Amino acid sequence: MTSTTRFKLSFMMFLEFFIWGSWFVTLGTFLGSNLQATGAQTGAAFSTQSFGAIIAPFIIGLIADRFFNAEKILGVLHLIGAFLMYQMFNTQDFTAFYPYVFAYMVVYMPTLALVNSVSFNQMGDPEKEFSNIRVWGTIGWITAGLMISFIFHWDSAEGIKEGFLKNTFMLACVASLILGVFSFILPKTPPKVNKGEKVTVSGILGLDALKLLKSSDFLIFFLSSILICIPLAFYYQNANPFLTNIGLENPTGKMTIGQISEAFFLLLLPVFFKKFGFKKTLMAGMLAWVVRYTLFAYGDAGSSSWMLILGIALHGICYDFFFVSGQIYTNARAGETVKSAAQGMITLATYGVGMLIGFWVAGEITDSHKLAEGSFDWNMIWLIPAGIAAVVLILFAVSFKEKKELKA
Structure with a gap:
């Protein structure tokens, strides 16, 4: 693996989990303080992750593995995700928020498998090489949390009172936009399944x-x-x-x-x-x-x-x-x-x-x-x-x- 490819894959992983960590950790606090959501509504919002996990295999199995390069689908999904994050940033009540978070999880959860596919496709020995790439995802998640608390102070008592937690969605929006564009210059990862090959549920x-x-x-x-x-x-x-x-x-x-x-x-x-x-x-x-x-x-x-x-x-x-x-x-x-x-x-x-x-x-x-x-x-x-x-x-x-x- 060349140093350029290693950098691209590491930056991809960093952004992938920076995006998730920049809004998902504080989601419960945001829903309760900004949208006055009940526990049941908060549970429904978090459950969109599960629905995304259930739907994701269909997106990967029916589209990514058969028709288009993984890096291109990754780019499209993150560009859609950036739009949905912007809409979540602008919502004023839970009823308007829920459809956007549901749609976002449907497009985000498949990207977890896609970044792995793009990475594995460039590795001769994934068991030894993958951890050095994947660790940048953990670093991305950590960076997002540190920025929210120690740089922007959005989760401070004052920040929550002023409604600044909604800015986490704008942070994720910008990161999604960057990763969406960056994905198109990632190493090519062609479909794994022949178009005529039978795929079952x-x-x-x-x-x-x-x-x-x-x-x-x-x-x-x-x-x-x-x-x-x-x-x-x-x-x-x-x-x-x-x-x-x-x-x-x-x-x-x-x-x-x-x-x-x-x-x-x-x-x-x-x-x-x-x-x-x-x-x-x-x-x-x-x-x-x-x-x-x-x-x-x-x-x-x-x-x-x-x-x-x-x-x-x-x-x-x-x-x-x-x-x-x-x-x-x-x-x-x-x-x-x-x-x-x-x-x-x-x-x-x-x-x-x-x-x-x-x-x-x-x-x-x-x-x-x-x-x-x-x-x-x-x-x-x-x-x-x-x-x-x-x-x-x-x-x-x-x-x-x-x-x-x-x-x-």
């Missing part, structure tokens, strides 16, 4: 891998993956509004500690996986969710703020030790013939079905624990997902039997 959604569910261990892992997405949704939907509501300074910037942690534990994952095996690694990830939410439940913005910071820092274990380990396990269990289908099925089950249920549950629980004058019973809002994660952990620990050949 089951193939697009990864349902060809359903036969893996005949194995009891994979079935238990599959169901656990869906269930653990319920407490996961609470973090995405409520973490920023929670930290803002209790008065923690620079909440968005401090939440980037989670992405730094994610990058760090990603490096430790192979060592942990090899030493302790898949089951214990997954259990560590589930336990981290229990600990994290317990810390959130009893932490505050004063003398116990360390509990909040520690809870944020646990993101690396929460995410890497469960979801990345799950991808590795799925890859090992699937075999060559249905490897891609199996990954697609797991993605559909977690980010599609699991998160969709999770955002709905999080919205309902948040509404049911709303107190007077815009305050919430955060203790219970966090203890409930902690309890859900604990139940999933216990069920998994008791019922999952690890295959000996997957322990090393």
Whole structure:
């Protein structure tokens, strides 16, 4: 790979996740403070990510893999995304906002697969080369959070009061416009499937891998993956509004500690996986969710703020030790013939079905624990997902039997 190609791919990854991090983290806070959205409405807005994840395979399978270069579709989708972000910036109420965020997620979620396709197409050894490119996406997400908190101060008490959080959509709009134009000079990535080749719905959604569910261990892992997405949704939907509501300074910037942690534990994952095996690694990830939410439940913005910071820092274990380990396990269990289908099925089950249920549950629980004058019973809002994660952990620990050949 030439230095020019490496720069292009790294800049593409940086912008891809800068865009997502520049508005998605503060979305819950924006909806509550700017649009006076209820918990159920906030859950509906976050659920658009799940609908996007469900629809994305069709865009990739029916269009990107058959008719057009991946980099060109990437450019078009981000240009459309820039327009939708501008419209979200201008909305004044939730009713007008929702169609735009729904449409945006439909066009954005496929780009996550497209940037990977463009990258892999330029690599001789993706297992060694991809991480050096993908890390720039994490850096992009972190940069967005630091800018919002420490440069623009949009998430400060004063900034929220003045309605400055809506500027996050303009920030994402500009970045989307840049990436949309830049995509057309990315390395050419032609379609992977011949135009005459038959494509089925089951193939697009990864349902060809359903036969893996005949194995009891994979079935238990599959169901656990869906269930653990319920407490996961609470973090995405409520973490920023929670930290803002209790008065923690620079909440968005401090939440980037989670992405730094994610990058760090990603490096430790192979060592942990090899030493302790898949089951214990997954259990560590589930336990981290229990600990994290317990810390959130009893932490505050004063003398116990360390509990909040520690809870944020646990993101690396929460995410890497469960979801990345799950991808590795799925890859090992699937075999060559249905490897891609199996990954697609797991993605559909977690980010599609699991998160969709999770955002709905999080919205309902948040509404049911709303107190007077815009305050919430955060203790219970966090203890409930902690309890859900604990139940999933216990069920998994008791019922999952690890295959000996997957322990090393």
